[in-house]
Amino acid sequence: MALIDEVTLQLKAGDGGNGVVRWRSEKFKPKAGPGGGNGGRGGDVYAEVVSDLGYLDYYLHKKSFAAQAGDPGGKLGMEGKNGEDIILKFPRGSVLINKNTGEEMSLDTVGEKILLLKGGQGGLGNQHFKSSTNTTPMEWTPGKPGETAEFFVELRLFAEIGIIGLPSAGKSTLLNALTNAKSKVAAYHFTTLDPHLGDMHGHILADIPGIIEGAADGKGLGHKFLKHIKRTEVLLHVISLESEYPFEDYNVIRNELAAYDKTLLDKKELILLSKSDAAEAQDIEKLKDEFAFKVDPEKIFVMSAYDDESIAQVKKELIKYLENK
Ligand SMILES: Nc1nc2c(ncn2[C@@H]2O[C@H](COP(=O)(O)OP(=O)(O)O)[C@@H](O)[C@H]2O)c(=O)[nH]1
Ligand SMILES: [Mg+2]
CATH class of the missing domain: 3.40.50.300 (P-loop containing nucleotide triphosphate hydrolases)
Structure with a gap:
């Protein structure tokens, strides 16, 4: 087993789903009220610490990973589905450096899970903007982008x-x-x-x-x-x-x-x-x-x-x- 001791990864958390404009309908009254739901939240990116010291080999060929985006809002005020998180495994002794922020994390405890990148919030659907003065709102907001960053991962041998x-x-x-x-x-x-x-x-x-x-x-x-x-x-x-x-x-x-x-x-x-x-x-x-x-x-x-x-x-x-x- 060759030991890969450093790797650079491109990681992206999921974007939030957009809010939407939808209308509830009743007979003879097509715009009975706003029903556009909020978008779902984008998935987060986590690191999980494992004991397998050879695990960085896994990143030999695949170096870019993205969590799932949230779904757009639905009709009848339904919120879009949240994007799924992704969990990337790293051997104990890895040090992760977020090259965008400079933040450095030591992964020392097997089983520990650390949030690396946060998924974007979902946008607001037009139902959210309904008020007594605004009964047919056309407003909606887009989902927020998920965080994205390049990570430098180095396995610091903890050999005694x-x-x-x-x-x-x-x-x-x-x-x-x-x-x-x-x-x-x-x-x-x-x-x-x-x-x-x-x-x-x-x-x-x-x-x-x-x-x-x-x-x-x-x-x-x-x-x-x-x-x-x-x-x-x-x-x-x-x-x-x-x-x-x-x-x-x-x-x-x-x-x-x-x-x-x-x-x-x-x-x-x-x-x-x-x-x-x-x-x-x-x-x-x-x-x-x-x-x-x-x-x-x-x-x-x-x-x-x-x-x-x-x-x-x-x-x-x-x-x-x-x-x-
Ligand atoms: N006679 C003998 N040969 C050994 C012994 N240990 C290793 N060798 C041989 O020495 C050579 C080099 O061993 P290796 O473990 O690859 O050395 P390294 O380069 O220091 O990793 C190999 O041919 C081994 O079979 C030993 O205890 N006795
Ligand atoms: Mg040798």
Whole structure:
């Protein structure tokens, strides 16, 4: 599932129906009195917050939506039917900006419904204008137009953990192992063109691909992804034990973070040494000791995607860490 993280939508609430001029009729008296009804109200446009983080995909092809207009008034004083509302769904974590008014709304609570645009009032029919001095009113008013606006929607990832590391370190594999996500895994670089999210018992993890040497200067797709990291609380740095120089790999990524934004280095940092099946136990211990100069030992994890027990262990430790931090 590719995650679409921003979209611009053209939205319109329904116009109010027009008021009308109608006459009640009696025998031999065609204009027995005014009977033109008021127009119906136009439908409103609402946003509803859903938990499906991939929901912005829905707006990939259709970007303009309009609520129904109100019907014109009827005869015998009948009011026109109101237009139907439309409800557009957006994932939790979306921020909607009404580009006409500048108003910004954060959609944070699943199930919440927010009014985006109000439908127009219906116009008045000639019956409304009847009075003792005006028994055959010809007046009517048109319905008011529904509000219309362009909305910029941005999904701000509320991932608690951003998974970072060099290409092929095993980030996607880790995300898939720990969560319900189905991130593409492959033996070549840049398989992941969008950040992928997964849910680990209520904790959202994001696979942040594309950080390579030079990413902060716009090399590769790095920039696009670095901005996502700003929003995550904890960085889980994946380092492959297959690598000849794991410590250098670590520094390459740390340097890119710093070059992009120094404050990224202040984020809570966890280290995961991946592909433990590809290394000797004593080498792993040695490396752990080296990393212990940088990070608390209890924040260094070791895992092999081929070892279910190590996956379960990492999952348990991560959840414990997240719940106590
Ligand atoms: N031997 C071994 N290979 C792994 C392990 N985890 C991932 N890989 C392989 O490493 C390659 C890159 O993994 P991927 O998850 O796509 O890395 P990413 O680029 O960081 O997302 C793939 O061929 C995976 O099958 C592991 O624990 N052990
Ligand atoms: Mg990947």
